[in-house]
Amino acid sequence: MLTSNEYTNKILQGDCIEVMKNLPDKSVDIIFADPPYNLQLKNELYRPNQTRVDGVFDEWDKFESMETYDIFTQAWLKECKRVLKDSGTIWVIGSYHNIFRVGAIMQNLGLWFLNDIIWVKTNPMPNFKGTRFNNAHETLIWASKNKNSSYTFHYKALKVFNDDLQMRSDWHIPICGGEERIKVNGQKAHSTQKPAELLYRVILSSSNPNDLILDPFNGSGTTAAVAKRLGRNYIGIEKESDYIKITEERLKKIIPLEKNLLEHPIQKPQTKVPFGNLIEKGFIKIGESLYSNNFQKTAKVLADASLTWGENVGSIHKISALMLNKPNNNGWKFWYVERENQKILIDDLRQDYIKKFINPNEQIQYQDEKVKKTIKINKALEMENYLKKIIEDAKNKQPELVENEVPTI
Numbered sequence: 531m532l533t534s535n536e537y538t539n540k541i542l543q544g545d546c547i548e549v550m551k552n553l554p555d556k557s558v559d560i561i562f563a564d565p566p567y568n569l570q571l572k573n574e575l576y577r578p579n580q581t582r583v584d585g586v587f588d589e590w591d592k593f594e595s596m597e598t599y600d601i602f603t604q605a606w607l608k609e610c611k612r613v614l615k616d617s618g619t620i621w622v623i624g625s626y627h628n629i630f631r632v633g634a635i636m637q638n639l640g641l642w643f644l645n646d647i648i649w650v651k652t653n654p655m656p657n658f659k660g661t662r663f664n665n666a667h668e669t670l671i672w673a674s675k676n677k678n679s680s681y682t683f684h685y686k687a688l689k690v691f692n693d694d695l696q697m698r699s700d701w702h703i704p705i706c707g708g709e710e711r712i713k714v715n716g717q718k719a720h721s722t723q724k725p726a727e728l729l730y731r732v733i734l735s736s737s738n739p740n741d742l743i744l745d746p747f748n749g750s751g752t753t754a755a756v757a758k759r760l761g762r763n764y765i766g767i768e769k770e771s772d773y774i775k776i777t778e779e780r781l782k783k784i785i786p787l788e789k790n791l792l793e794h795p796i797q798k799p800q801t802k803v804p805f806g807n808l809i810e811k812g813f814i815k816i817g818e819s820l821y822s823n824n825f826q827k828t829a830k831v832l833a834d835a836s837l838t839w840g841e842n843v844g845s846i847h848k849i850s851a852l853m854l855n856k857p858n859n860n861g862w863k864f865w866y867v868e869r870e871n872q873k874i875l876i877d878d879l880r881q882d883y884i885k886k887f888i889n890p891n892e893q894i895q896y897q898d899e900k901v902k903k904t905i906k907i908n909k910a911l912e913m914e915n916y917l918k919k920i921i922e923d924a925k926n927k928q929p930e931l932v933e934n935e936v937p938t939i
């Protein structure tokens with residue numbers, strides 16, 4: 531078994547099934563796998579102008595039969611599942627040639643599908659023979675380790691990434707080309723180099739800084755390169771030494787982003803506190819009145835935490851919505867209670883409840899804030915009274931005007 535130092539941030543040479551056997555159980559956070567597609571391209575392909583199409587004719591993509599391909603797929607996926615942490619997820623990319631077989635095997639192994647992403651190639655290679663539709667997409671399957679396992683998904687970060695719109699399952703990304711395409715002696719260094727943009731979304735959405743990301747089919751090292759850039763750790767596994775050399779050269783040029791540029795501000799979900807809890811703890815009394823902001827609308831609190839308003843009975847939300855003639859409304863931000871001649875929003879009472887009973891550790895800080903706030907208010911009141919007094923004094927000091935006497939300026 532390899533130790534963490536021997537596999538973290540390394541590109542390991544060998545057959546991925548064998549190499550993975552040397553990785554400990556539950557050691558990696560996410561896996562991105564771009565396995566051989568089994569394209570079954572036998573003859574070279576030529577364009578109408580007789581130039582050769584730069585397709586995938588590599589030895590690593592050749593399998594004797596569908597059955598051999600399935601046995602291979604089953605073996606590497608089984609190892610992936612073993613080395614994946616319980617909270618981890620696996621991404622597998624493929625085309626119509628293999629993705630359905632791969633998908634079925636994944637499901638048979640108990641991996642739980644979370645999404646299939648369609649990578650829409652904005653600049654696909656044309657169908658030169660004109661005998662089929664232009665094949666313009668590939669499919670990524672994203673799965674968790676088991677049906678009920680928890681996993682990382684930065685929903686909010688991806689929404690921001692997508693101009694505040696929920697990120698969809700169709701990703702429009704060009705195929706790898708131009709400057710990004712690694713070349714050796716003017717030729718593509720790898721026939722299936724994936725665009726970094728694709729890996730950027732995968733890694734950003736489903737992992738955290740410092741996570742360990744495994745790619746069992748490293749190729750030109752796109753996964754490792756993006757992982758390094760995004761402050762993650764990587765393991766690449768690759769059979770061919772030439773591809774390992776290319777990857778290592780590529781990785782040398784990658785400068786990881788600064789840590790402060792990588793953090794997702796973790797948004798704590800609002801603690802759920804039912805209105806009834808406030809009644810149970812005496813923050814709100816049964817039979818007391820709740821008021822709208824301007825005190826014009828009033829409802830009474832019943833023992834079961836519902837409100838009555840005329841003939842209507844319902845939750846704080848429902849009654850406030852009825853009053854506003856809206857389909858729904860947030861009652862926490864609508865209702866006030868009266869305490870010592872002051873109106874207090876029930877949402878503030880809810881925060882008091884949370885601080886006192888749910889997050890008592892935050893209470894000290896909260897109390898501090900409250901004290902500071904009170905001091906500020908008192909200071910403001912003091913200042914107001916002081917100014918009032920000055921004005922009053924000044925008035926008193928003004929010489930009385932005698933009727934009809936016009937002061938000269």
Ligand SMILES: C[S@@+](CC[C@H](N)C(=O)[O-])C[C@H]1O[C@@H](n2cnc3c(N)ncnc32)[C@H](O)[C@@H]1O
Nearest residue numbers: 545546564590722723724747749750752768769
């Ligand atoms: C589809 S390519 C991956 C391309 C990669 N995603 C990239 O962006 O460059 C598959 C790679 O897996 C390698 N490979 C194929 N079978 C393998 C195996 N059993 N173990 C390790 N590597 C293998 C091939 O040499 C090839 O480089």
